[in-house]
Amino acid sequence: MIPLAKPYLTEDEAKAAHDVVLSNWVTQGPKVQEFEEKFAKYVGSKYAVALSNCTTALHLSMIVAGVGKGDEVICPSMSYIATANSILYTSATPVFAEVDHKTYNIDAKHAEQLITPKTKAILIVHQIGMPADIDAFTDLCKKYNLKLIEDAACAAGSSYKGEKIGSHSELVCFSFHPRKIITTGDGGMITTSNEEYYNKLKLLRQHGMSINDRVRHSSDKILFEEHVLVGYNYRMTDVQAAIGIKQLEKLDWIVQERRKIAMQYINALKDIDCIELPIEAQGFYTNYQSFSIYLKKNCNVSRNDLMQKLLDKGIATRRGIMNSHREKAYLDLGYKDYLPISEDAADNSIVIPLYVPMNADDINSIIKEFKELLL
Numbered sequence: 008m009i010p011l012a013k014p015y016l017t018e019d020e021a022k023a024a025h026d027v028v029l030s031n032w033v034t035q036g037p038k039v040q041e042f043e044e045k046f047a048k049y050v051g052s053k054y055a056v057a058l059s060n061c062t063t064a065l066h067l068s069m070i071v072a073g074v075g076k077g078d079e080v081i082c083p084s085m086s087y088i089a090t091a092n093s094i095l096y097t098s099a100t101p102v103f104a105e106v107d108h109k110t111y112n113i114d115a116k117h118a119e120q121l122i123t124p125k126t127k128a129i130l131i132v133h134q135i136g137m138p139a140d141i142d143a144f145t146d147l148c149k150k151y152n153l154k155l156i157e158d159a160a161c162a163a164g165s166s167y168k169g170e171k172i173g174s175h176s177e178l179v180c181f182s183f184h185p186r187k188i189i190t191t192g193d194g195g196m197i198t199t200s201n202e203e204y205y206n207k208l209k210l211l212r213q214h215g216m217s218i219n220d221r222v223r224h225s226s227d228k229i230l231f232e233e234h235v236l237v238g239y240n241y242r243m244t245d246v247q248a249a250i251g252i253k254q255l256e257k258l259d260w261i262v263q264e265r266r267k268i269a270m271q272y273i274n275a276l277k278d279i280d281c282i283e284l285p286i287e288a289q290g291f292y293t294n295y296q297s298f299s300i301y302l303k304k305n306c307n308v309s310r311n312d313l314m315q316k317l318l319d320k321g322i323a324t325r326r327g328i329m330n331s332h333r334e335k336a337y338l339d340l341g342y343k344d345y346l347p348i349s350e351d352a353a354d355n356s357i358v359i360p361l362y363v364p365m366n367a368d369d370i371n372s373i374i375k376e377f378k379e380l381l382l
């Protein structure tokens with residue numbers, strides 16, 4: 008069986024976790040601080056704040072951006088459901104924008120049409136690692152005085168116009184779930200160069216506590232913490248951070264290897280007339296967190312039949328990116344949006360296996376089956 012995805016974890020990560028366990032400092036502490044400093048340096052931002060996952064990173068980003076009851080936040084429906092949920096957590100309303108058919112990324116023109124006096128922010132998603140057009144949204148947010156938040160859950164190691172994702176705007180949220188590019192089991196990170204956001208995020212993730220454990224324990228004077236606002240427990244642990252530090256060292260290599268496999272797929276499948284392959288425009292550099300193929304109307308096999316036939320041959324696949332507005336949770340809230348491009352893309356795309364390391368026989372057998380079923 009060829010799986011869809013596999014994290015790249017080695018003895019390095021196992022040893023790092025082992026050492027933290029035996030150090031007795033297992034919750035947020037020195038390893039979290041080290042991971043944050045290294046991650047900020049890697050993306051080129053001033054600060055990074057480690058969190059329990061990307062969903063909590065998005066939630067806190069909404070809060071520091073000032074999103075709350077009565078506000079609207081524009082985002083794509085076509086994304087993992089956590090994107091839209093993070094807006095609902097603040098009692099604000101997600102307003103769903105269409106995506107571009109070729110990149111699955113949020114369409115700036117449609118987003119602009121959805122702006123109302125209630126709009127507070129735009130939450131863009133770098134879809135399965137492919138950067139959205141950040142400059143277009145930076146301009147739009149300036150023009151209408153809105154906050155920009157980036158859901159970069161899948162985009163660690165991707166870049167836009169020569170700079171790493173995480174360096175362009177003030178609230179960029181990453182995920183370290185095993186299905187993403189690097190993993191800490193679960194885990195998340197916000198990168199920012201805004202000092203005010205940085206300080207508020209650190210308070211919010213740890214119960215609003217004015218002094219964190221690491222500082223208190225290393226002080227030679229007695230210190231008493233205060234709780235200055237109603238915060239959360241959204242901490243990352245030092246066990247996770249130690250794994251993350253090792254993963255970060257491998258990130259650029261993992262992305263390069265993923266891109267080599269993606270190029271093999273593209274070269275082998277580009278002549279099949281009934282499919283569309285991922286397109287990387289000038290200035291956009293993707294980590295290929297997923298490799299999604301769109302099936303055109305002239306395909307002689309339906310998407311679901313193709314998935315079943317590949318499964319019969321021992322190849323795992325998944326549907327393309329979901330649409331949040333079609334899930335029961337959102338239908339129950341009264342969402343009925345008709346987003347033809349998002350819906351068509353979700354219904355007619357298939358994600359094929361891509362992980363590191365992937366052996367050549369497996370890559371070749373996926374290519375062979377695809378050609379047999381579609382040519």
Ligand SMILES: *Cc1c(COP(=O)(O)O)cnc(C)c1O
Pocket residue numbers: 060061062063086087089090132158160161181182183184194195
């Ligand atoms: C995975 C994912 C999330 C959620 O990340 P977690 O770390 O699992 O909370 C949010 N947005 C997108 C686009 C994702 O792919």
